[in-house]
Amino acid sequence: MAVAKISKAEFYIHKSEADKVLSILQNTGSYEIIPFNSEEEPEGQVIAHPDLSRVDFLLGETRYLLRFLEPHYDDPVSGLARAMGDKDELSLKEAAELDKKTDVPAAANEVRKLERRLMEIRSEVAQIDTSVSLLEPLEEFPYPLELLSSGTERVRGVLGTLPISQVENWSREAEALLGKRSEVYIAPVGEREKYRFVALFFEAPLSGDVAEFNGAFTFNRVEIPASLRSGVLQELALLEDRRAALVAEEQDVLAGVEEAAEKWVAVARKLNDYFSVLRDRYEALSRGGATEKVVMLRGWIPDSNLPEIKKSLAAFDSSIELVVTEPEPEDDVPSLMANSAWCLPFENLTRLYGVPGYGELDPTPLMAPFFFVFFGMCLGDAGYGLIMIGLFTWFLKKYRKMPRGFSEFFKLFVLSGVSTVIVGALTGSWFGDLVDAFGIFSFLRPLKNLPVILNPMDDPMTFLGLSLALGVFQLLFGLGVSFFDALRRKDYMAAYADSGAWIVFLTGLLVWGIALAGFMSSGWEAFGKTVAIFGAIVLLATQGREKTGFISRAISGVLSLYGATSYLGDVLSYSRLLALGLATSAVGVIINMLAGLAGDIPFVGWALALLLIVGGHVFSIAVNVLGAFVHSLRLQYVEFFSKFYSGGGRAFSPLAYNTSYVSIKKEPVE
Amino acid sequence: MDLLGIALAIFGAAMAAGWAGAGSAIGVGIAGESGAGVMTEDPGKFGLVLLLQALPGTQGIYGLLIAFFAILKVGLLGGGAEVTVNVWQGLAIFFACLPIAVGGYYSAIAQGKTSAASIQMIAKRPEETGKAVILPAMVETYAVLSLLMSIILLNGIKL
Numbered sequence: 001m002a003v004a005k006i007s008k009a010e011f012y013i014h015k016s017e018a019d020k021v022l023s024i025l026q027n028t029g030s031y032e033i034i035p036f037n038s039e040e041e042p043e044g045q046v047i048a049h050p051d052l053s054r055v056d057f058l059l060g061e062t063r064y065l066l067r068f069l070e071p072h073y074d075d076p077v078s079g080l081a082r083a084m085g086d087k088d089e090l091s092l093k094e095a096a097e098l099d100k101k102t103d104v105p106a107a108a109n110e111v112r113k114l115e116r117r118l119m120e121i122r123s124e125v126a127q128i129d130t131s132v133s134l135l136e137p138l139e140e141f142p143y144p145l146e147l148l149s150s151g152t153e154r155v156r157g158v159l160g161t162l163p164i165s166q167v168e169n170w171s172r173e174a175e176a177l178l179g180k181r182s183e184v185y186i187a188p189v190g191e192r193e194k195y196r197f198v199a200l201f202f203e204a205p206l207s208g209d210v211a212e213f214n215g216a217f218t219f220n221r222v223e224i225p226a227s228l229r230s231g232v233l234q235e236l237a238l239l240e241d242r243r244a245a246l247v248a249e250e251q252d253v254l255a256g257v258e259e260a261a262e263k264w265v266a267v268a269r270k271l272n273d274y275f276s277v278l279r280d281r282y283e284a285l286s287r288g289g290a291t292e293k294v295v296m297l298r299g300w301i302p303d304s305n306l307p308e309i310k311k312s313l314a315a316f317d318s319s320i321e322l323v324v325t326e327p328e329p330e331d332d333v334p335s336l337m338a339n340s341a342w343c344l345p346f347e348n349l350t351r352l353y354g355v356p357g358y359g360e361l362d363p364t365p366l367m368a369p370f371f372f373v374f375f376g377m378c379l380g381d382a383g384y385g386l387i388m389i390g391l392f393t394w395f396l397k398k399y400r401k402m403p404r405g406f407s408e409f410f411k412l413f414v415l416s417g418v419s420t421v422i423v424g425a426l427t428g429s430w431f432g433d434l435v436d437a438f439g440i441f442s443f444l445r446p447l448k449n450l451p452v453i454l455n456p457m458d459d460p461m462t463f464l465g466l467s468l469a470l471g472v473f474q475l476l477f478g479l480g481v482s483f484f485d486a487l488r489r490k491d492y493m494a495a496y497a498d499s500g501a502w503i504v505f506l507t508g509l510l511v512w513g514i515a516l517a518g519f520m521s522s523g524w525e526a527f528g529k530t531v532a533i534f535g536a537i538v539l540l541a542t543q544g545r546e547k548t549g550f551i552s553r554a555i556s557g558v559l560s561l562y563g564a565t566s567y568l569g570d571v572l573s574y575s576r577l578l579a580l581g582l583a584t585s586a587v588g589v590i591i592n593m594l595a596g597l598a599g600d601i602p603f604v605g606w607a608l609a610l611l612l613i614v615g616g617h618v619f620s621i622a623v624n625v626l627g628a629f630v631h632s633l634r635l636q637y638v639e640f641f642s643k644f645y646s647g648g649g650r651a652f653s654p655l656a657y658n659t660s661y662v663s664i665k666k667e668p669v670e
Numbered sequence: 671m672d673l674l675g676i677a678l679a680i681f682g683a684a685m686a687a688g689w690a691g692a693g694s695a696i697g698v699g700i701a702g703e704s705g706a707g708v709m710t711e712d713p714g715k716f717g718l719v720l721l722l723q724a725l726p727g728t729q730g731i732y733g734l735l736i737a738f739f740a741i742l743k744v745g746l747l748g749g750g751a752e753v754t755v756n757v758w759q760g761l762a763i764f765f766a767c768l769p770i771a772v773g774g775y776y777s778a779i780a781q782g783k784t785s786a787a788s789i790q791m792i793a794k795r796p797e798e799t800g801k802a803v804i805l806p807a808m809v810e811t812y813a814v815l816s817l818l819m820s821i822i823l824l825n826g827i828k829l
Contacts, residue, residue: 352800460825464818573811579818586735626721627728630807631814637804 003362004302004338011297012321018295022281029656030305034298036289047290049282055275061108062272069261084399091665095274121250128243141232149224157201160221269661284655333358336652343368345412354647363645367636375416378628380581382424383431384621388417428452432588464578471574478643479503497542505535570639584624591616678760679744682767683737690733690774697726697782704786708793722785725806729778732817736770739824766823773816781809
């Protein structure tokens with residue numbers, strides 16, 4: 001139960017062996033490299049691996065291939081399954097061979113050509129679509145479009161839109177002004193309602209006059225692309241043909257893309273992971289320092305992994321110097337939690353809050369039993385618990401190669417399910433009151449009633465008392481932990497004056513209160529009072545001891561006693577155990593009741609009832625599991641951790657195989 | 671007079687289910703808007719976003735719960751024995767429904783805003799999901815306390 005011990009390890013390696021040594025370190029996956037600070041160590045020069053730029057370039061190419069091809073790839077393994085650890089295994093040797101015989105840039109260029117062609121086709125189709133939508137309203141236009149787009153030697157034309165109200169005026173004035181040297185065309189439709197397409201043809205020298213004339217109206221000129229020359233219908237037919245040809249070609253290119261995806265995605269994934277593994281290693285090298293012949297690496301190794309690393313580097317004995325030292329107080333040591341198997345599933349919860357700092361206490365084993373019990377109380381329905389156990393066990397069985405983080409989370413849910421079944425059985429809740437609500441389950445009733453010790457629906461006050469008592473216990477336990485932690489750190493003042501005094505003060509208040517309420521004999525009342533007063537005096541005397549001056553110390557001492565109200569709030573916060581437990585059972589009861597009512601409907605009633613029971617309970621499980629998880633977690637984080645844990649550590653992140661698509665086989669240590 | 675008692679109890683139930691539900695709808699809506707924004711950038715966050723969006727939805731369920739408790743108590747829901755409820759008892763049931771009606775409504779909206787902020791947080795720092803879930807849960811505490819009080823009050827009313 002603790003944070004693993006970590007040592008500082010410095011390697012001095014002959015340059016020629018540096019890459020090999022790093023690959024072995026990467027294989028063991030337990031060495032975190034500290035970047036060399038070149039300002040402190042001016043003699044250190046940055047070393048770039050000769051292969052780095054090649055790998056960088058190839059990594060870019062495989063990423064490009066994957067980005068473009070993956071949407072066209074019919075993946076045999078679903079994304080979910082891959083996240084659950086369903087990955088191909090690959091050894092570095094196989095990957096290196098694959099790298100040697102694959103010409104990634106050629107493949108990428110091939111694919112780029114396809115991509116470019118696809119883009120060209122799509123932009124041309126878009127152009128055609130614009131032209132078609134422009135020409136369609138002009139279907140009855142009687143002249144070749146050439147007149148409008150480029151004009152002939154003598155005649156020019158302009159096309160535009162006019163508001164309907166101006167059309168008549170415009171055509172009359174055009175004739176009046178330009179007379180025989182022009183001609184007017186008015187289309188039967190317009191671009192929008194209330195507008196008409198109109199065209200004006202005129203002798204070339206009149207261009208200036210026409211522009212001026214049109215300027216007097218709300219005339220919006222429409223440009224016809226120069227490529228359109230013949231009659232409208234003819235051009236439309238041509239465009240249609242071209243479009244059909246392009247669409248057909250697009251299909252061909254897409255088929256090519258799919259073929260390429262089939263051929264390359266699997267390979268590119270393997271290589272992508274291989275290159276990123278290489279890249280990590282080369283970057284690690286560049287973080288070391290170097291002299292002319294020697295590379296220096298500085299980093300952290302968990303003590304438990306030291307023998308393994310020493311053993312796997314035995315072959316390089318002559319060219320390596322390894323110096324292992326204790327971390328110094330000013331070092332920023334990463335932390336790695338090392339817990340025994342029973343509380344591993346709960347480690348994730350600590351990680352969600354923040355890993356412990358190096359040398360700090362790991363709260364996982366202390367919190368685990370509480371979370372277990374609280375989750376059970378918040379969900380509190382044996383039927384729901386059974387479903388959780390079944391579902392998550394099935395997941396664990398189906399995806400055996402799941403990454404550790406996932407599998408531990410799933411185990412956490414199985415454990416939570418177990419706790420839920422226990423609490424549910426003790427309170428007699430199986431899918432709400434399913435067993436009592438329907439006659440067909442009556443044979444189960446005696447069995448269900450056997451382990452019941454308390455029904456929170458009938459007796460909520462007892463359950464509330466139980467919840468608050470658990471709260472008091474956890475809070476005092478948290479203070480106790482803080483007490484012993486301070487002793488361990490040899491901070492005796494914090495141990496006795498802070499945690500210790502609070503424990504004494506609160507216990508005294510508690511005994512006094514219970515005795516006052518008449519649950520204990522009156523002798524206890526005086527005892528509790530004395531203890532509480534003693535605790536209060538210690539607090540008064542010691543709180544604010546960092547302050548200077550008698551008065552400000554006395555004031556902080558008095559004010560600190562008000563901290564008691566925050567403990568009161570903390571305890572009351574545990575009432576959620578009752579409220580959420582009740583909410584689950586009540587929602588279950590309501591679902592069963594509605595199903596019972598629906599069951600009375602003739603003919604279809606049984607089907608409706610079944611639907612309501614299944615759908616309702618599935619909904620209820622989803623909502624209540626979320627609630628139970630969040631709230632039992634909150635009690636740990638807010639009420640429990642705040643007493644002794646800060647969680648400001650930095651997680652240990654060693655040089656290892658970090659891959660997305662395949663898993664790299666670890667070479668066994670001989 | 672008996673009918674007025676029943677009507678008051680129903681009034682209480684309606685307030686509990688209605689207001690708490692309205693609050694949850696607003697809260698889930700606020701969180702959902704924020705979530706949709708985040709997912710335009712990264713659709714892969716759907717699972718996390720949905721989880722955070724669902725958090726302000728519980729108040730509606732608590733309200734429904736109290737409404738059911740209230741009408742069960744006055745025997746409006748099938749199977750229950752005939753109960754007579756006088757005006758004072760009906761009024762008492764009405765008051766007992768108020769904590770979750772008021773507490774549920776306001777806490778759901780506040781929780782929705784916190785959820786929306788948390789969703790923005792996981793958009794930038796997905797590794798901090800644990801903390802992002804706890805912040806809205808802090809707000810929910812007060813809805814749970816309201817629920818608890820409504821349950822205890824309803825439980826205490828003698829018919």
